[in-house]
Amino acid sequence: MSSTHWYKSIILTLAATAAAFIPTAAQQQSPLNNTADGPSYSWGLVRLSVASMRAQPSHSSEQVSQALMGTPVKITRQDGGWSHVTTPDGYSGHIIDHSLQFLSDSAMARWCESPRVAVTATHEFMATDSAGHPVTDLVNGCILQILPDGTLLTPDRRRITPREKAYTMLGQWSSAPFRPQDLPRFAERFTGVVYLWGGMSGKGMDCSGLVRMAYAAQGRILPRDAWQQATQGTEITSTDSLRAGDLIFFGNPQTKRITHVAIYDRDGEYIHASQMVRRNSLRKDSPLYLPLHIITMRRTEGKSFPVGRIL
Incomplete structure (x- = not known):
C-alpha cells in the first residue's frame, strides 16, 4: 500500500472524529489477544524508542527496518505474539507485540487529533520524570503527546518532563522550509x-x-x-x-x-x-x-x- 493511499484512508476514516484529549484507561489497550473470541485492534503505536521490524515473526529473522516511538502502524494480522504491520510509508514487517500499544479506531483518532511533539535532538538521550527518574531513552524522530502543563506522554502514558531544546511541535516540524544543504x-x-x-x-x-x-x-x-x-x-x-x-x-x-x-x-x-x-x-x-x-x-x-x- 502506498503512503498516499494509507494517508487518505486515515483521513477519511478518522479526521471527522471529535474526541477527548487523551484516550481513557479503557481505550488504552493491552497487548493483543489472539484468541478467536478475544479483542482485535486495527492500529498500534510504537511504545519503545526504536522497535525492530522483522521479515518473519521471530527474533532470529532478518531485521528489515525499524519504527520509532509514536509511529502509527496498521495491524494487518497477528501471529504468535507478533503483529504484521504497515508503517506510514507503506513498509511492512513483523513487530513483537510488547513493542506496541494497541489502539481502536477511536483511540487512534484521539492520537491523531492530540497535540504532539517530535524529538529533534540529534542524539539519543535518557528522558526522566518530574523526580528525575529515568523513564525511557529517546532518539531523533520519536513522537510524544504534550499535555497543557507541558508534560509529555509516551504512547503507553508514561510521563516525561521536557528537556530544553530537545523537542519541536509536530506541526512546526512538518511544515518547516526544506533546506537540502x-x-x-x-x-x-x-x-x-x-x-x-x-x-x-x-x-x-x-x-x-x-x-x-x-x-x-x-x-x-x-x-x-x-x-x-x-x-x-x-x-x-x-x-x-x-x-x-x-x-x-x-x-x-x-x-x-x-x-x-x-x-x-x-x-x-x-x-x-x-x-x-x-x-x-x-x-x-x-x-x-x-x-x-x-x-x-x-x-x-x-x-x-x-x-x-x-x-
Whole structure:
C-alpha cells in the first residue's frame, strides 16, 4: 500500500472524529489477544524508542527496518505474539507485540487529533520524570503527546518532563522550509556510528536509513529502501552538477541494480553509512575515494510527502 493511499484512508476514516484529549484507561489497550473470541485492534503505536521490524515473526529473522516511538502502524494480522504491520510509508514487517500499544479506531483518532511533539535532538538521550527518574531513552524522530502543563506522554502514558531544546511541535516540524544543504550537516553528526542492516536511528543505521533520518529531521519522509528513494525527485546527469543534499545511488554496473545510497556534500565528497557513517569521495585523486559505480543521482528539493500528513 502506498503512503498516499494509507494517508487518505486515515483521513477519511478518522479526521471527522471529535474526541477527548487523551484516550481513557479503557481505550488504552493491552497487548493483543489472539484468541478467536478475544479483542482485535486495527492500529498500534510504537511504545519503545526504536522497535525492530522483522521479515518473519521471530527474533532470529532478518531485521528489515525499524519504527520509532509514536509511529502509527496498521495491524494487518497477528501471529504468535507478533503483529504484521504497515508503517506510514507503506513498509511492512513483523513487530513483537510488547513493542506496541494497541489502539481502536477511536483511540487512534484521539492520537491523531492530540497535540504532539517530535524529538529533534540529534542524539539519543535518557528522558526522566518530574523526580528525575529515568523513564525511557529517546532518539531523533520519536513522537510524544504534550499535555497543557507541558508534560509529555509516551504512547503507553508514561510521563516525561521536557528537556530544553530537545523537542519541536509536530506541526512546526512538518511544515518547516526544506533546506537540502542541511542534509549532509545532519548526517555527519553521526560520523562513526555503526552500520546496522535495517537500522533507522542514531543507535545504528543502514545507508538508506541514514538518508531517511536526514529527511525526517526536516519533517519530510522518503521511502525506506535505496531503490525506492531513487524514484524520487529529478535525475542529475553529471557529477559536475551535484549540489549539497543531492542523493547518489550506487550499484551493479551490469544489472543496474541499486545497492547503496549516499548524501552529496561538497568538493566531490559524500556522507554515507558503510561499515559506519563516514565521508568518502567521488574523485579518484582523493585519499577518500571509493571505487563504487554510480547508477543514478537524484535531487528531490523536498518534494516528498511531509511527515505531518501521515503521522
